[in-house]
Amino acid sequence: MSSFQHQQSAHCESGVLASLLTHAGLPMSEPMAFGLASGLAFAYLPIVKIGGMPLIAYRMPPRHLIKTLSKRLGARMHSRTFGDQEQGRRALDELLDAGRLAGLQSSVFWLPYFPPEMRFHFNAHNLLAYGREGNEYLISDPVFETPMRCAAEDLHKARFAKGALAAKGLMYWFDEVPQEQDWSRLVRQSVLSTTRILDGMPLPWIGIRGIQHLARRIAGLDPAQAKYNRLYLTHIVRMQEEIGTGGAGFRFMYASFLQEAGELLGEDSLQEASRSLTDIGDDWRQFASACVRASRSKGEQPDFVGIAASLDAIAGRERVLMRELGAWSRRRG
Amino acid sequence: MKLDDVPQDSSSTYGGHCKLLYAVDEQGHYQGAQSAGWDDEAYSTRLALAELDRLATEAEEGWRSGELSPLKSLMYRYRLDEPALAQVTGLWQWRIRRHFRPAIYRRLGAAVLARYAVAFGLPLAQLISYQKDRS
Numbered sequence: 397m398s399s400f401q402h403q404q405s406a407h408c409e410s411g412v413l414a415s416l417l418t419h420a421g422l423p424m425s426e427p428m429a430f431g432l433a434s435g436l437a438f439a440y441l442p443i444v445k446i447g448g449m450p451l452i453a454y455r456m457p458p459r460h461l462i463k464t465l466s467k468r469l470g471a472r473m474h475s476r477t478f479g480d481q482e483q484g485r486r487a488l489d490e491l492l493d494a495g496r497l498a499g500l501q502s503s504v505f506w507l508p509y510f511p512p513e514m515r516f517h518f519n520a521h522n523l524l525a526y527g528r529e530g531n532e533y534l535i536s537d538p539v540f541e542t543p544m545r546c547a548a549e550d551l552h553k554a555r556f557a558k559g560a561l562a563a564k565g566l567m568y569w570f571d572e573v574p575q576e577q578d579w580s581r582l583v584r585q586s587v588l589s590t591t592r593i594l595d596g597m598p599l600p601w602i603g604i605r606g607i608q609h610l611a612r613r614i615a616g617l618d619p620a621q622a623k624y625n626r627l628y629l630t631h632i633v634r635m636q637e638e639i640g641t642g643g644a645g646f647r648f649m650y651a652s653f654l655q656e657a658g659e660l661l662g663e664d665s666l667q668e669a670s671r672s673l674t675d676i677g678d679d680w681r682q683f684a685s686a687c688v689r690a691s692r693s694k695g696e697q698p699d700f701v702g703i704a705a706s707l708d709a710i711a712g713r714e715r716v717l718m719r720e721l722g723a724w725s726r727r728r729g
Numbered sequence: 730m731k732l733d734d735v736p737q738d739s740s741s742t743y744g745g746h747c748k749l750l751y752a753v754d755e756q757g758h759y760q761g762a763q764s765a766g767w768d769d770e771a772y773s774t775r776l777a778l779a780e781l782d783r784l785a786t787e788a789e790e791g792w793r794s795g796e797l798s799p800l801k802s803l804m805y806r807y808r809l810d811e812p813a814l815a816q817v818t819g820l821w822q823w824r825i826r827r828h829f830r831p832a833i834y835r836r837l838g839a840a841v842l843a844r845y846a847v848a849f850g851l852p853l854a855q856l857i858s859y860q861k862d863r864s
């Protein structure tokens with residue numbers, strides 16, 4: 397337990413995953429964990445509403461990273477949820493007292509160490525508990541610079557907050573992580589799976605077709621609804637940048653993975669793909685800035701068609717990249 | 730994004746914390762870089778918060794003038810809306826909307842109020858005391 401090193405991450409789930417694996421003896425960076433778990437995605441879900449706005453996700457749903465990667469690595473992971481809250485509290489204490497690390501799912505809103513302006517009702521936040529002292533838990537929250545402390549009552553409330561994606565006290569830990577891994581096979585398998593998610597789903601809201609769908613929605617905004625347009629465009633920016641995406645809706649993190657994997661395997665084509673995804677990420681950032689500019693502008697008519705066109709261009713570039721990566725991962729499998 | 734382009738706009742929304750982004754150095758090599766905030770992102774966050782604030786204030790005025798129960802303003806104050814409050818409390822949305830009416834709210838039993846108390850993290854006694862106010 398004393399050997400545990402807190403490491404700041406961009407995203408909660410990949411950060412917790414990288415920390416757990418590293419601590420279990422398989423050193424892994426956050427981008428590597430994110431990439432090998434095929435975390436990159438895009439989804440526009442008009443049915444799931446957040447504050448009256450559609451859910452726009454740039455990654456796979458919560459829990460996907462942990463489940464996928466532990467399966468691919470052949471790691472034995474335990475996870476438990478609790479019907480009885482008192483039992484959940486005891487189980488956590490027992491695990492910590494045995495000197496283990498515990499991954500926990502919790503609500504952001506009830507964690508007192510979060511900045512007030514960032515506290516929203518998001519129940520699928522991941523963090524690590526690595527010990528307890530008196531009435532406080534020692535917390536390694538991956539999106540913060542340093543370890544945190546959290547009063548037992550607050551953590552308990554955060555773990556058992558009700559609502560969408562309720563954690564029900566979910567707690568997970570690794571038992572055994574095989575140290576010998578076939579990295580070439582892992583990278584190929586995970587890249588192929590990402591290309592299928594982004595460019596191979598027959599649904600109009602998922603992957604690149606989802607990006608194109610969002611572009612059409614922006615192009616079709618009614619200029620008379622200025623207030624709604626402002627909230628809609630900035631909602632996209634928040635989904636893309638606000639809650640721990642490592643910049644540009646996980647595009648930079650995935651580019652970092654491609655680079656690291658390219659170095660590991662000595663594959664120039666992955667390095668090349670990393671460079672082009674970095675450019676695409678820069679386009680996403682500019683798209684976000686354009687959305688904010690359009691929301692800020694008073695008086696003059698915002699150029700929705702222009703913004704939509706830039707998003708369509710991003711979709712086109714991601715499609716080209718995914719086809720190249722797909723061809724690469726099939727070449728020698 | 731180059732390391733030099735990582736925004737350092739000291740956004741109040743970060744509460745003095747830094748966030749990790751991934752950016753490339755001069756040689757094109759990726760590394761983690763701390764960002765103290767980005768104006769475009771902070772603008773978006775604040776706009777969403779201001780909208781919730783506006784709704785809460787509006788509902789509070791409704792409560793003061795006796796048109797609404799305090800429930801609606803509490804809902805927005807605790808960053809919830811009707812679907813979210815329904816999920817947290819396990820009550821139907823139409824029931825929650827009904828509880829926005831002062832006369833209905835005054836007749837609510839402790840069991841229902843307790844659900845709201847848990848959702849807002851408030852003592853039950855406070856929600857009960859609102860039943861006696863302005864009656």
